[in-house]
Amino acid sequence: MRRRTMLGMTGAAAVGGAVFGAGPAAAHGRPRWLHTWVAMPQLTEPGNLPPAPFTGASSTLVDTTLRQTVHVTIGGSRLRVRFSNAFGGAALPITAAGVALPAGGQAGVSAIVPGTARPLTFGGRASVVVPIGAQVVSDPVDLPVASGSNLTISTYLAAGQETLNLTSHPGSRTTTYLTNGNFVAAPDLSGAASVAHWYLISGVEVPGTAPAIAIVGDSLTDGRGSTTDGNDRWPDQLFARRRRTAILNQAAGGNRVLNDGLGPNVLARLDRDVLATSGVDRMLIFEGVNDIGTAPATVADQKQVVDDLLFAFEQVVLRAHARDITAYGATITPFGGNTGYDDPDGLREQSRQAVNAVLRRGRLFDEIVDFDVAARDPAVPRQLNPAYDTGDHLHLNPAGYGALAAAVPLRWLS
Template sequence: MPKVSDRGKGAPVRRRSSVLILVAVVLLTAAVGTVSHATGSATGDHDPAAPAQRGHWVNTWTAMPQLTEPHNMPPPPFTGEDVVLADATLRQTVRVSVGGERVRLRFSNAFGGAVLPITAVSVALPEGGRAGVAGIRPGTARPVTFAGRAAVDVPVGAQMVSDPLAFRLAPRTNLTVTVYLADGQASTALTSHPGSRTTSHLLAGNHVADPALPGATPTDHWYLLSGVEVLSGRGTAGLVMLGDSLTDGRGSTTNGNNRWPDQLLDRLHADRRTAGVAVLNQAAGGNRVLADGLGPNALARLDRDVLACSGVRWLLVFHGVNDLGVAPATEAAQKAMAEDLIAGYEQIIDRANAQGITVYGATLLPFGGNEGYDDPAGHRAAARRTVNDWIRASGRFDAVVDFDRASRDPADPERLNPAYDDGDHLHLNPTGYRALADAVPARLFR
């Protein structure tokens, strides 16, 4: 009869063997999963059973959705009496910030008057890597799918996110997105971002994968597309810019990508310590903090345009000059507007902080000499100083970026530096936007 001690000696050997076999199986499974990820298909096929991907999703490009004004609708013949973009191919380029091995797109029907029926979508690299071109680099086009299907219907007021697509995207490069709508959208209420400062192209028929679009109609607006995301490493995070036309880039160069957020992106990515920052522009000309202007007010769109973006860590608020500019130029009205703006900022700070987002505030630029905003009695200028004093001294923002100091005329602080003025004494030229980009401390994003 065997001794108890003998059985005790044999049991650990069998347990060790079982553990070794289990470890080997786990390692082999992990290796197979790694190979599958590295050689993933670039066809856009969706596999709901695929293992979770390494890294995290972060927006690499955004554009604030808004209702298209009549003069910004797609040019003829792509806008009819009751339908837009019927049997139309729309090709657009966007400049991404951070790169990744997998991408997905966001299409918005936030302001559409009917279901948005997208028939087919592709992504590609633009010809010559340039912004605003109609051609794509041959061999780079890949179909985009939605739950494994080529077509998708975007409900009224909703957005749809595409399936992840294996598509290598380098940082700070241009991406082409081509969309075909067979039936068009049965409404002239269309979602877009008119202030694209980038040329898009429209052509009748399905040309989603065509390398060139001969005879296409150019238009300097973005339609339907509201975001591009990449699967990226844990060292990446998003910085959202909440603002108006000064951030949207009025006065910058069409297809030049020289708005101040673009120039800040270049500066941050020149330093490896901040090379993982995704700069996301959520601004629109004519937008306001407290009341609807061109697009919903900032308080109304904060959830959609900031909190719902993927991978956001920081928010920079540079917003409010239009609130001052449209309020009556009386002392009482401007005093009340300054107080309301400050209260609005506090709402933004509290709501973003609650989601773990660090919030920075930027001072408002001078507008002396502007025909619409400057007033002889100086009440709007006084309100601007009140707001800026609060931004600088209240301590409510996690840090302050002093755009006022960076852009004003040293000889007349109520006016823009003439070297930066686009000519209307409100907006900046590319040199002025460089001054804003340079005024943002890079240490805030390390």
């Protein structure tokens, strides 16, 4: 592992009793906030928009309460919530919002624990308008959340958002409830409509000093093949191995390193999803299969995508190190037999092997984890282990995600 040179003084240098370079938080003794949960914002595809009547001809979520649950990692006595309008086609007017503990501590439930509902404010105000492309952070609220617990976030939009370009995270694998009227503090939304998408929320923060690792990935990290409301994606199972580190899942199905797919490419979203995410001091990137799989199966095109991927990984590491963030990488898992990505001449498999060979030589990332070895069939290494295969020969089931989580060295989380 490369060791980066650290300056003898960080943050501030004391000269003659004066302190230079101390920011406002340091000067006033404010708490250090770190993310405990994130969801990568995306532009909602038409098929993932809220169902009728919550999507109209030109607007969304008019007179609508959203009730959503998220699975926090690091706990805390206080918290604050981030709402994103990154891809909104109009300003986002939030009329009211609140947090609570979900009934039974469960994910994807419509009821909350009586007495735990807390209103969210924004600069002391009950409502806020989020500009196009922006995000807002709520004021801190006193609501203790335990490490590895679930949290309910309820949001009400009286006027809705005057656009069909809505910011969401479609691959939530968690049930969200929608109903007309303001029911932010209601004890239960039984009978409400439901979908398995998150809308408008992008982060939860707590005060603390724990390590935080941002995981940049595609559907294999977003959890396709995992259990709805089960929180058994591989980052969830990694957190279960060490519950003192914030595990931040910045992945989206279909995401690519080089070109936009479902969501911006990695090089475009790295600043937002890693470098500017509060508390992050390390990252792990597990991507590349969609770049290889969508590039034409010709010798020239596959050589190009391999060269471009390796250059992109170098760029990721350079930008991470510039912010003193440790950069880990992961080898690309098999897709042999997948009808979309596996080609008859095996050119894409050769590209996967070429990228993995360079990663294993250890000259790109600070360290790598060999997910290829963890997930592959020992008898047919170009294919997934049958015990881990969802059946499409690309995505993993919860047992397969457990194998990935078990392969990550725990020292990376210390």
